[in-house]
Amino acid sequence: MSTTTAAVRPSVRWLRRARRTPALVAGTAILVVVGVVAVLAPVIAPYDPASQDLGNGLAPPSAAHWFGTDQLGRDILSRVMAAAATDLRIAVLAALVPLVVGVTIGLVSGYVGGWGDWLIGRVVDTFVAFPFYVLVITVVFAAGAGERGIYLAYALVGWITYARVIRARTRTLCREGWVQAARGGGLSHGRVLFGHLLPNVAPLAVVLLMTEILLIMVAVVTLGYLGLGVQPPTPDWGTMISDGQLFLTTRWWVPTLPGLAVVLTGVGLSLTGDGLADVWRLR
Amino acid sequence: MxxxxxxxxxxxxxxxxxxxxxxxxxxxxxxxxxxxxxxxxxxxxxxxxxxxxxxxxxxxxxxxRAAMIFQDPLTFLDPLVRVGDQVAEVCRVVAGLSRRASRVRALELFADVRLDDRAVLARRYPHQLSGGQRQRVLLALALAQEPxxxxxxxxxxxxxxxxxxxxxxxxxxxxxxxxxxxxxxxxxxxxxxxxxxxxxxxxxxxxxxxxxxxxxxxxxxxxxxxxxxxxxxxxxxxxxxxxx
Amino acid sequence: MADGLELTGVSVAYAGRRVVDDVSLQVRPGTIxxxxxxxxxxxTTLARAVVGTVGLAGGTVHLDGTPLARRRSRTERRAVQLVQQDPYASLNPLLTVGRVLDELLRVHRLAERRIASDTAGAPDAGAWRRARCAELMGLVGLEADTLGRYPRQLSGGQRQRVAIARALAVEPRILVADEPTSxxxxxxxxTVLDVLVGLSARVGLGVLLISHDLSVIHAACDDVAVLREGRIVEHAPAARFFTHPSDPYSRRLLQAVPRLPERAP
The missing domain is CATH 3.40.50.300 (P-loop containing nucleotide triphosphate hydrolases)
Structure with a gap:
């Protein structure tokens, strides 16, 4: 194929547009910082997050302990860093299965239409009718608190969002001439679905993924706060906030600083999602 | 102009x-x-x-006064209001006619744009009309502004x-x-x-x-x-x- | 039955109403x-019935003397290709022109078939496909470097010619063009009409050109059929139709077309 044309590859144009989108730049910057801290936590944390110093409990922020210490004298900065690793790992891992399942179901149901689509639509409606947290907490209760319960809960309910949105998008795309032309040209259903439609809905799925990771992270923190999430002694922002709330009025930094970590990560994810949607012109 | x-x-x-x-x-x-x-x-x-x-x-x-008509009349007609009422409303605002007089005026305008079956058409909604009828209604709407x-x-x-x-x-x-x-x-x-x-x-x-x-x-x-x-x-x- | 496309008494119904009613029509190879x-x-419904995306309520569609089944095989779908009205929606925005054509050639193993039937110094399949893509661009009057472009880098007319090239890639017998210029x-x-005329003459393609625009039909067609409320009211050679239409409705249509006043030579 000729390479002499002035044709600009979409990836290049994409990068150019991305660099001019402040939300995306700020969002990814935050995520990169949080991610690096999470990965390098064991190396860069000033203290062992589990080591207790009962004589130095609830110390205010100082040169030795930038974020102060908790009721057991553990360094809060080190624990916030270690918790970043826990919570992000769970959020990302828990988001993967629903992504794959939801996108596949959405694509197939939007493409096939007919009674299969109708059936999936009713299943989705049923799930949507239940409040989200009620479903998650029920599954976690049944499967047992902790990481395993969270993964299971999300594998069961997380695909719904993708399936709904991707299905709607696929239906719209199927009405476009190029999908009909691909079929008319003799391409197989599988090729049209995964070779042509999937790349066109992928940006939408990635933007949803950002929102979902955010949602799962908040849910993990909430479950931790309720005592249903990550179990001690593994550090987790939710348990840290929950343990520290007793001291909110007198030792504000104990629950507030882990809370701010949640907010910062949340803002990073949401800015990235918004920025990607802008760059891909999804609205 | x-x-x-x-x-x-x-x-x-x-x-x-x-x-x-x-x-x-x-x-x-x-x-x-x-x-x-x-x-x-x-x-x-x-x-x-x-x-x-x-x-x-x-x-x-x-x-x-200037008035305008467009390629796609449907975007310029309110889908939820009968076309006769839409034209009558403009007559009321522009010429200060009473409710009853504006209805009569709207039917006159429909006659001016050669719409047949005016009394029936005036009670229809935009989506119930053919492309040619919609364009005539839009034209009546423009004429109602006495341009x-x-x-x-x-x-x-x-x-x-x-x-x-x-x-x-x-x-x-x-x-x-x-x-x-x-x-x-x-x-x-x-x-x-x-x-x-x-x-x-x-x-x-x-x-x-x-x-x-x-x-x-x-x-x-x-x-x-x-x-x-x-x-x-x-x-x-x-x-x-x-x-x- | 003769070569080309032959519709006999074709009817299509939606919700009990006959949208296409007892239509008979022939498209011979090399004619439009x-x-x-x-x-x-x-x-448009008739176009869909011809390419097989809507079922018939009655009648038959024959291609080169063989009846086409209700559910068409891949070969049968290949043989009757559609060019759609809207060139802005008819190309996948994420694929270059070359990728689209190349995929079709690969899926139908056209290179392999051609090379197998060709005894003298056969090139490899990849080279054959590249040459064929360039040849297809030539057939629709586009430069070979268009192959490296994405749809958004092309004008409406270029896109429509790419859509025609895509239809040609699978080596159809019949091309159905539904309002390709409107x-x-x-x-x-x-330019687009000239491409269609050139193709029917050079490749021996039969073209069914659907349009509301009589001057478009006049510029390209050998025969004209007038469809009104699902029925064909007149079917005549173009040479006669445009000057001596026999049906009053055809005559009304022709009279309604705005014409330019005489031009100085």
């Missing part, structure tokens, strides 16, 4: 000084391809520029040929009856030639040629006008004349 | 048949 050196710009300039004059009772065609700025010129006159665009230079003078100048933005492009012919004939007779001035925007020189005494050819936001339709068609000066004329696919003459 | 009709005449600027219309 007089337009003098009209400039419109968004991120880049789209109209580079368009000038155009329409005398009382005159019909002027504005011809060009997509992106020539022909619709933009009309919208600038009506103050209906799309968001992000503004007039950056030149003057527009309109003696009297001196009617701006037409490709009003027949979406219509079937036979309906297009009816709407063109209607516009011509309205012009004769009411002394309306017309500005008719179209990509189709043949359509413009049916209706307009003078024609202005636009290309990329600039006037490339203007003159009496007959002269421009017979002796085009600008190469672009010649290209537009060549693009009109000819049809052989119909045996037995073209009465009808 | 124009199908004229106003909105609601059923011309979304294009007037100065581009003629």
């Amino acid at each position: 007089r337009i003098e050196g009209l400039r419109v710009a968004g991120e880049t300039e789209l109209l580079h000084g368009v000038s155009l004059a329409v005398g009382a009772g005159e019909a002027v065609g504005l011809v060009g391809e997509s992106g020539s700025g022909k619709s933009l010129t009309l919208r600038a006159v009506m103050g209906l520029l799309p968001r992000g665009l503004r007039v950056t230079g030149g003057t527009v003078e309109v003696d009297g 001196d100048l009617l701006l037409c933005d490709e009003p027949t492009t979406a219509l079937d040929v036979t309906v297009q012919r009816e709407v063109l004939d209607l516009l011509a007779s309205l012009r004769a009856e009411r002394g309306l001035s017309l500005v008719f925007v179209s990509h189709d020189l043949a359509v413009v030639a049916q209706l307009c005494d003078r024609v202005v050819v636009l290309r990329d936001g600039e006037v490339v040629e203007a003159g009496a339709t007959r002269d421009v068609v017979a002796r085009p000066h600008h190469p672009y006008t010649r290209r537009l004329l060549d693009a009109v696919l000819p049809l052989p003459a119909l045996a037995g004349g073209r009465d009808g | 048949v124009g199908l004229v009709g106003e909105s609601g005449s059923g011309k 979304a294009l600027d007037v100065t581009v219309q003629r």
Whole structure:
């Protein structure tokens, strides 16, 4: 194929547009910082997050302990860093299965239409009718608190969002001439679905993924706060906030600083999602 | 109406000084391809520029009232209001008529635009009408504003040929009856030639040629006008004349 | 039955109403048949029936003497290709022109088939496909470097020619073009029509050209059929139709077309 044309590859144009989108730049910057801290936590944390110093409990922020210490004298900065690793790992891992399942179901149901689509639509409606947290907490209760319960809960309910949105998008795309032309040209259903439609809905799925990771992270923190999430002694922002709330009025930094970590990560994810949607012109 | 050196710009300039004059009772065609700025010129006159665009230079003078009709009437009709009521409402606002008088006036306007079965049609909603009927309702809506100048933005492009012919004939007779001035925007020189005494050819936001339709068609000066004329696919003459 | 496409008494019904009613029509290889009709005449439905995306309520569609089944095989779908009205929606925005054509050639193993039947110094499949893509561009009057472009880098007329090239890639017998010029600027219309005329003559393709625009039909077609409310009211050679239409409705249509006043030579 000729390479002499002035044709600009979409990836290049994409990068150019991305660099001019402040939300995306700020969002990814935050995520990169949080991610690096999470990965390098064991190396860069000033203290062992589990080591207790009962004589130095609830110390205010100082040169030795930038974020102060908790009721057991553990360094809060080190624990916030270690918790970043826990919570992000769970959020990302828990988001993967629903992504794959939801996108596949959405694509197939939007493409096939007919009674299969109708059936999936009713299943989705049923799930949507239940409040989200009620479903998650029920599954976690049944499967047992902790990481395993969270993964299971999300594998069961997380695909719904993708399936709904991707299905709607696929239906719209199927009405476009190029999908009909691909079929008319003799391409197989599988090729049209995964070779042509999937790349066109992928940006939408990635933007949803950002929102979902955010949602799962908040849910993990909430479950931790309720005592249903990550179990001690593994550090987790939710348990840290929950343990520290007793001291909110007198030792504000104990629950507030882990809370701010949640907010910062949340803002990073949401800015990235918004920025990607802008760059891909999804609205 | 007089337009003098009209400039419109968004991120880049789209109209580079368009000038155009329409005398009382005159019909002027504005011809060009997509992106020539022909619709933009009309919208600038009506103050209906799309968001992000503004007039950056030149003057527009309109003696009297101007009204406009569009290619796609459905976007300019309220889908939830009966078409008769929509026209009556404009009569009420513009002419200060009572509710009852405005209803009567709306039916008169429907007669003016040659809508058959007026009493029945007036009670219909826009989606229940055919394309030609909608365009007539839009025309009635424009006439309800008692305009001196009617701006037409490709009003027949979406219509079937036979309906297009009816709407063109209607516009011509309205012009004769009411002394309306017309500005008719179209990509189709043949359509413009049916209706307009003078024609202005636009290309990329600039006037490339203007003159009496007959002269421009017979002796085009600008190469672009010649290209537009060549693009009109000819049809052989119909045996037995073209009465009808 | 003869070569080409033959519709016999074709009817299509939606919700109990016959949108296409008892239509019979032939498209011979190397000829262009124009199908004229106003909105609601059923011309797009008829196009769908021909390419097999809607089922028939009655009648048969034959291709080269063989009846086409209700559910068409891949080969049968290949043989009758559609060019759609809107060139802006008919190309996948994420694929270059070359990728689209190349995929079709690969899926149908056209290179392998051609090379197998060709005894003299056969090139490899990849080279054959590249040459074929360039050849297809030539057939629709586009430069070979168009192959490296994405749809958004092309004008409406170029896109429509790419859509025609895509239809040609699978080596069809019949091309159904549904209002292929009505979304294009007037100065581009003629190029697209010229491409269709050239193809029917050079490749021996049978073309069913559907349009509401009589001058488009006149510029390209050998035969004209007028569709009104699902029925064919007149079917005549173009040479006779445009000057001596026999049906009053055809006559009304022809009279309604706006014409330019005489031009100086």
